[in-house]
Amino acid sequence: MTDYREILRLKSLGFSERNIALTCPCSRNTVSKVLKRAEELSISWPLSNELTNAALEGKLYPKDGKSLHSKKMPDLTSIRKELLKNGVSKKLLWTEYMEECRLTGADPLMYTQFCHYIQQDEQKRRATMHIARKPGEQVEVDWAGDPAHITDPDTGEIVEAYLFVGVMSYSQYAYVEAFINEKQQAWITAHVHMYEYFGGVAKILVPDNCKTAVVHAGGWYNQQVNAVYHEMAEHYGTAIIPARVRKPKDKPNAENSVGNISTWITAALRNEQFFSLAELNHAIKEKLKAFNARLFQKKEGSRLSLFRDEELPLLAPLPATPYELAEWKQATVQFNYHISLHGMLYSIPYEYIKRKVDVRITDKTLEVFYNHNRIASHRRLYGRQGQYSTIVEHMPEDHQKYLEWNGDRFRKWAERIGINIYQVVDAILTSKRVEQQAYKSCMGLLKLADKYSVERLETACQKALSYT
Structure with a gap:
């Protein structure tokens, strides 16, 4: 709003219209019109404190009988839904609104006013709320947008390396590691290394909606946590709460840290050349140490000091052994009561012949589940294909006698x-x-x-x- 009181005060002090316009600030034409109108109405400085700028505007420019409030207001809720549809524009909706006003005899808004109210409604709905996080409660994870680069020592080819970012929500203490791809093995390995770096486990894990974290089996609104990712969370005793689709404010610390890491780590290493992933991660580790130790601009301490003093004591302890990445497959039990995986055969109780079973494979063991119940376990076989791992108890009685x-x-x-x-x-x-x-x-x-x-x-x- 124009500061009418200040314009009249400065005029009483003998300032020119040009200087008044620079001081208020407003255009010179506005100053000229206000002074002319005040002179017509015999309004001059000094003014009483009760005569505010709003009241003064009412005296200088009284509203006519056709108030804006007498005009038909558009249905903003309906307009918001319509604008989400393909091809629907504000101009089209205003044309339809004008036609509706003509049929009902209502006084319509002009196009600029129509758009103004739509914009105000959008701004109200974009209001954000600051949620205070408790120490040790939550960690946010994501892949950074800008990759780093590795040079192949043999061919000279430039290979992209993708940065995993994990951030403690309370202290903003960060963990960064580079991987050749964004596949599930890299995703799980990054979490294992992150928890080791933090020295503990937060209660809540907030990932993005990447395929390695969330399975969109029934669409965006029916999400399921990836089986391997869920198993890893159970191993560490944490709960996974994925961010909503296209809602970056669900994990603001990870989003903000991605930008900072792009500046202080990725960009800071742009002039260095790396010939292996290990070299790159060693350089990232040094930059990350300095990044976490850097003092905050608007509050005391650093990410490191805040994490060490207030968050680390509240983290849950790490499990006795780190999570071992498992591969899940489905197999059908053959007539010889064995399943075939990677060229090796493992026995299953003969009662499950021709049943489909779920198989969890790690580097050392192979476990078989039917309806989420474990029915067999074997040491994983390596070497010549076609080897059998047979447990006598899995065989029918007459087959067991034959072995004798x-x-x-x-x-x-x-x-x-x-x-x-x-x-x-x-x-x-x-x-x-x-x-x-x-x-x-x-x-x-x-x-x-x-x-x-x-x-x-x-x-x-x-x-x-x-x-x-």
Whole structure:
């Protein structure tokens, strides 16, 4: 609002209209019109304190009978929804509004006023609220927008390296690490290293809506946390609350830190050349140390001092072992009650033949789940493909009995029947290159005792031995 009181005061002191316009500030024409109007109404300085600028404006320029409030106001709620549709503009909506006013006989707003009220409504809805965070409560994570660069020592090719950023919401204490890609392994590894750097775990983890964190199975409004990411959060005892889609203010500290890191780390290293990811991360570590130790401009201390003194004591302790990245796959149990993964075969209880099971694979172990219940666990196999890891308890009973058969058992069985039978069975077992090839022959021979009697079998074996 124009400062009418100041214009009249400066005029009473003998200032020119040009100087008054520079001091207030306003245009010279405005000063001229105000002074002329005040002279017509015999209004001069000094003025009473009750005569404010608003009251003075009412005296100088009284509103006519056709007040703005008598005009038909547009439905701002409906307009806001319509503007979200493709092709709908303010000009189109104003034309429709004018037609509506013509049909109802209402006094319409002009286009500039129409747009002014829409803009005011938008500004009200863009109001933000500062939420005070408690120490050790929340950490925000994201990928930085500007990548760093690595030079391939063999080809000279420039390779982009993506920066992971983790920020404690209360102290703004940051962690930064470079990775060759933004895939799940890099995402999980970054979190493991971040918690080790912080020396503890915050209660809440706020990630962006990247695919490695959130699965949009039913659209943007039906989000599910990625299975591996959720498992990692359970390991560290933290809760994941993803930021809303296209709502950067849900993680303002990460967004602000991304900009600062782009300046103080990425841009600060722009003139240096790195030939490996390890070299780049070593340089980032040095810059990050200085970044966290830098003093705040508008409050006391630094990110490091605030984190060390107020946040670190409140963080939950790290688990005994760091999280081991797991790969999840789905497999079908074959008729031989095994599943095949990476060329190796692992046994499953035979009751689950032809069932689909979920498999969790780490570097050392392989776990099998059915309906979220673990039904098998194996040490992971490496080396020649086609190896079997079979647990006897997973086999049907008749298959388990088959495993009990071996050469010694056949010999003991034959020895109980007769000495000649024992010598024949032993000769059959040693005649084959692989002992198992003789099992059927031995079984067939010993079964003859049930059919023809032990005495006849013993006599037959004695006669057979006489020929050999």
